[in-house]
Amino acid sequence: MKVDKGICESIKKNVDIIKKYYGCEEDIEITYFTIRGENELPCVSIYFKDLVDKKAINNISLKITNAKNEISKNKVKVKGETIKEFIVGFSWRKEGNSFDDLYSELLLGNCVFLAEGDNKFYSIYTSRIERRSIEEPATQTVVRGPREGFSEDIGKNILLIKKRINNNSLRMISLKVGKVYKTKVAIMYIDGIAKNDIVNEVKKRIAKIKVDAIHDSSYIEELTKDDPYSVFPTFLSLEKSDSVSSALLQGKLAILVDGTPFVLTVPAVFFDFLQSSEDYYHHYIVASMMRLIRFITFYFVLLVPSTYVAITTYHQEILPTALLINIAAQREDVPFPVLFETFLMEFTFEILREAGIRIPRAIGPAISVVGGVVIGQVAVEAGIMSAAVVIVVSFTAISSFSIPNYEMSSSLRAVRFAFLILAGALGLYGLFMGIIILWLHLCKIKSVTVPYVTPLTPLIPQENRDGFIRFPLWKIKNKSVGIGKPKSMKKR
Numbered sequence: 001m002k003v004d005k006g007i008c009e010s011i012k013k014n015v016d017i018i019k020k021y022y023g024c025e026e027d028i029e030i031t032y033f034t035i036r037g038e039n040e041l042p043c044v045s046i047y048f049k050d051l052v053d054k055k056a057i058n059n060i061s062l063k064i065t066n067a068k069n070e071i072s073k074n075k076v077k078v079k080g081e082t083i084k085e086f087i088v089g090f091s092w093r094k095e096g097n098s099f100d101d102l103y104s105e106l107l108l109g110n111c112v113f114l115a116e117g118d119n120k121f122y123s124i125y126t127s128r129i130e131r132r133s134i135e136e137p138a139t140q141t142v143v144r145g146p147r148e149g150f151s152e153d154i155g156k157n158i159l160l161i162k163k164r165i166n167n168n169s170l171r172m173i174s175l176k177v178g179k180v181y182k183t184k185v186a187i188m189y190i191d192g193i194a195k196n197d198i199v200n201e202v203k204k205r206i207a208k209i210k211v212d213a214i215h216d217s218s219y220i221e222e223l224t225k226d227d228p229y230s231v232f233p234t235f236l237s238l239e240k241s242d243s244v245s246s247a248l249l250q251g252k253l254a255i256l257v258d259g260t261p262f263v264l265t266v267p268a269v270f271f272d273f274l275q276s277s278e279d280y281y282h283h284y285i286v287a288s289m290m291r292l293i294r295f296i297t298f299y300f301v302l303l304v305p306s307t308y309v310a311i312t313t314y315h316q317e318i319l320p321t322a323l324l325i326n327i328a329a330q331r332e333d334v335p336f337p338v339l340f341e342t343f344l345m346e347f348t349f350e351i352l353r354e355a356g357i358r359i360p361r362a363i364g365p366a367i368s369v370v371g372g373v374v375i376g377q378v379a380v381e382a383g384i385m386s387a388a389v390v391i392v393v394s395f396t397a398i399s400s401f402s403i404p405n406y407e408m409s410s411s412l413r414a415v416r417f418a419f420l421i422l423a424g425a426l427g428l429y430g431l432f433m434g435i436i437i438l439w440l441h442l443c444k445i446k447s448v449t450v451p452y453v454t455p456l457t458p459l460i461p462q463e464n465r466d467g468f469i470r471f472p473l474w475k476i477k478n479k480s481v482g483i484g485k486p487k488s489m490k491k492r
Contacts, residue, residue, distance in 0.1 A: 006097050007121060011044050011114045017099060018046065028106075033064065037071040042116040051109035053128035060111060060124060094123045104182060134160070137239030137261065139406060145281040146242040154184050154258035160241040161188060165248060169193075175206055183214040184258035193251045198448055202253055202266065205448075217257040217264050226446045231414050233407040234447035236268035243277040267450035270442060271467050273408040274298060279470055288469035295468060297399040301412045304399070305342050306423035306431055308392045312338050314427030330386040339424030341385055345393040346417070348375060353397070 007014055015030060029049050035041040047057070094110075096102060102121045105112055109127030134156065137149035150157045162170065169191045176182035185206060189199055205224040214220065221235040222228070238244050239261055244254050247265040255264040265272075274294045279287040311318050312327060319327070334341060352375075376390040396416075403409040415438065422430035445452045455463035465471035 007099060007102065007114070007119050009117050009119050011042060011116050014114050015044060015046070018102075021099075033068070035068055035071055044114050045111055046106065046114070047111040047126065048106055048109065051107070051128065052111060052126045053109075056124075056126040056128075057111060060126070095120050097121070100182070107181075132261075140239045140243065140277065140404075142240075142276075142278045142281070145278050146240065148241045149239045150241065150261040150263055152259050152261055154186060154256050157241075157256050157261075157263065158186060158188070161244055161248070161254065164241055164245040165190065170248070173199075173203055175203070177206060177209050177220075178211060178213040181213040185214065185220070186256040188248065188254040188256065190248050190251070193249065194253060195251065198267065198450075199253060201448055202255070206255070214257055216260045217255060217262045220255055220257060221264060224448075226448065227444075230441070230445050231411045232442070232445065232452070233273065233405070233411065234268055234445065234452065235264045235266050236272050236405070237262040237264055237407065239263070240277060246277065246280070267447040269447060269450065269454045270452050273405040274403065275466075276404045280473070284470050284472045291469060294402055294404065297402045298412070300399040301396055301403065301409070302416055302419060303431070303435075304396050305346060305392055305416060306419040306434075307428075308388070309338050309342050309420060310423035310427045310431050313424065327386070327388050330388055333383040334386050335383070336385075338389075339420065341389050342393065343417075343420060345376075345379075345385060345389050346396075346420070349393055349397050350413070 018028070018030075027048055027050075029045075029047055031045045033043055033045070035043060045060075094105065096105075097120050102112055102123075105121070105123040110123040111126045113122045113124075132151045132153075134151060135149055136147040140149070148160060150160065158172065167190070171189055171191050173187040175185045175187070177185050187199070187202060187206070202224070206220060209220070209223050211219065211223070217235075217237060221233070221237075225234045227234070235255075236247070238247070244263050244265060248254055252265045252267060255266065257264075275291065279291060282290075316324055331338075336344070376385075376394065379385040380387050380390060400409050400413065403412065419431065419434050422434045426433070442453050443451070443457050451457060454460065455467065466476045470476070
């Protein structure tokens with residue numbers, strides 16, 4: 001329950017409010033003590049028992065005891081702010097005058113002090129909440145390149161970015177989002193490269209968020225995207241500090257949320273979701289070849305099943321005679337139409353994919369792969385499905401793994417079912433109609449005011465040097481994707 005009233009000068013009233021609204025005797029440790037000098041100053045320390053480091057609490061108690069003895073011996077006059085002198089030697093401290101801030105400090109595992117006659121609280125860093133150390137991320141694996149991944153600690157993530165961009169042009173805006181629990185959110189950008197209009201727009205959108213709490217950066221994406229009904233992602237989520245640093249140097253913004261290792265970069269255009277940080281660590285010819293393969297597999301994932309359904313249902317004359325006879329022979333004993341058969345196989349693979357994620361990692365991949373092979377083989381032998389459908393769906397499933405961004409891959413899987421329906425109803429006509437509608441939709445949506453298919457529409461020729469293929473680095477060193485104009489930056 002929210003307490004609007006600020007901290008008062010009576011520690012008894014403050015403690016009563018904390019007990020009533022924020023916890024119970026079993027959760028909170030409350031210790032009263034008195035500082036005696038020329039006069040007496042009643043004080044109290046408060047912390048959550050299970051969140052603090054007991055060793056730090058003992059050190060604080062020892063220091064307070066020594067300070068009390070010194071003050072009592074010298075008969076020093078004490079007042080509310082005297083408590084600050086006790087905590088100067090500790091690693092971190094903060095003061096405030098609201099119960100919401102006080103409770104936030106308690107939840108972080110810090111020890112809070114209150115003094116009679118003072119309407120402020122003072123806190124010391126005593127947390128023993130363990131954070132995951134820096135390690136290689138699971139979703140952005142690379143063969144060559146840096147492997148530093150973000151963790152759930154926003155402070156560590158900010159330091160990783162600052163380490164890579166050691167420049168006084170790097171800016172950070174700190175916000176707190178949430179009505180029940182105020183989550184720390186940081187917006188980072190490089191002054192002189194990022195556009196001020198985009199910085200202000202992102203800040204305004206995040207400040208308008210009205211939810212109880214932000215548990216992951218995906219909340220920010222869903223609540224601030226330009227087209228909330230579009231299935232395509234317009235924020236790029238990254239787990240590696242080098243990828244985020246590269247995005248900042250292109251004029252983009254990084255949005256960090258406490259409690260998640262995924263950092264959002266925005267604006268994010270269509271090309272960003274088919275590129276990998278590893279593209280810049282290999283020779284540009286090799287990187288261009290791999291990037292072209294990703295764009296080709298993008299169409300494979302989207303169109304191969306629906307093209308098979310359209311041709312085998314309405315346009316058999318397109319197929320060579322030998323292949324047509326072979327497919328017809330396989331389907332002779334299959335009781336289902338091609339559309340239902342393909343839908344059933346696609347749905348089966350989606351179940352196996354989801355099961356592979358939920359099953360423990362030690363056996364998950366084996367179960368999903370072996371399950372797909374066994375189910376496909378048994379279905380063909382039982383005459384439920386044809387071998388051609390199993391091949392088409394398996395090839396599509398494998399192709400989807402070449403898409404480097406999981407959100408884009410998931411979006412394509414969802415759109416693929418819509419294309420199947422169009423192909424089953426109208427054949428190739430419906431398929432081409434779906435392609436036109438899809439590209440019109442991609443041209444319509446934006447990522448924080450930036451067109452999604454930049455630099456194709458609007459056409460920016462110099463930016464296409466890092467699109468379908470990657471030009472040598474000396475040709476794209478000032479890439480900005482139409483978002484900001486790179487300028488020289490002063491080094492610290």
